[in-house]
Amino acid sequence: MIELSDVHKSFGKVEVLKGITASVQKGEVVCIIGPSGSGKSTILRCINGLESYDRGEISVEGLKVDRDAPSIVAIRTQVSMVFQRFNLFPHRTALENVVEGPLYVKKEGRAAALERGRALLAQVGLAEKADAHPPQLSGGQQQRVAIARALAMQPKAILFDEPTSALDPELVGDVLGVMRKLADDGMTMVVVTHEMGFARDVADRVLFIDGGVIVEQGPAKALLNQPQHPRTQDFLRRVLHPL
């Protein structure tokens, strides 16, 4: 449902994506791994048009992604995003954050949206935090609210941009648990992550990106257990055995 073909992207003189071709099928969980600065996040940000791309084409369910075209709104309501730094709206409660999109973008009825919003908060284990403001919540709780906010749009896919990188280690598990449940329910997910355990257990496929190109890709377990390319081997060795 998400297709990237020969996508190039430069920031000034620095080419961060040098021809990315990949696709994500419906119901698939794809993890993108790689060193920092390799262009992983940029790929996600291009998919929902937060970033423009210079060459090639990205399409979502056959609809070309063009951040300057009116169709970008349709794409963004189908492909939600979860950010590294949560980016919850601090002036609104958890529940208001969740129903913001349904109420003001999709113009759903208030009562129905609120009811579904509460159900989503319950689904991420935060039913009792509906009226809390983001600054009153822990990082892990904030990120779970952000996931509920993404789900509230009833998206066909969710993009996760290093969703656990800003969390204290003991809070990572809660967020990964919610994500694993989503994967089990058949949600299409593209996850940029450094959590190799999550990638191995939950992902269907893993892409290893380095220097703006896909160096290696394949089924999660195979790629993580027996990487073929020397750069992949080197990266995994550093991540899994930092000492």
Added chain:
Amino acid sequence: MKGFWHDAVEFFPILLNGVALTIVVTIGSLLLSTVLGLVWAMMRVSGIGVLSGLSASLINVIRGIPIIVLLFYLYFVMPDLGVTLTALQAAILGLGIAYSAYQAENFRAGIEAIDKGQIEAAQSIGMGWWLTMRRVVLPQAVRIVLPPYGNVMIMMLKDSSQASTITVAELALQGKLIASSTFKNTSVFTLVALMYLTMSIPLILLVRHFEKRAGKR
């Protein structure tokens, strides 16, 4: 001192008429400058080159002209161009335009202080530019903007006295008229100063309240 109290009782009712006009001018130009300032600020952050360029030049032109000249222009020159304004209209328009430049810069600073991640989050749930502004950016910018906005209110109250130069009989002009006909300069201008101060104090307290609240988050 006894003389002062005697004069105060005598002049106070006349000066109160001036206070009424001072308040009208202050509130009128405050509202106008807020609306115009918001428009300039929105143009400035719209990301559309023509609009932000236009807004930037407008702000610079307005900033570069003294308020008093702007008032003279509206009151004495506009009639030559076929637009006749009453003194009060010219005063509110002039002060409103003059202050819109400062309001705009204040609003822009507040808008630009909002974390880019907020805007990206809004976009990622399909919000367009205006909805992002209305639901995400402006409500947060208000907190940042309010303390300086309160200061603008105080400055506006005092600068409303410039309307006296185009015959608006507000507090300062009323004072001057009484003083020049009674020669009781000390009593009259002390009274005028105290009345401005009395009107400023609630605003000063309001600014302090805003600052405390902004500091909380």
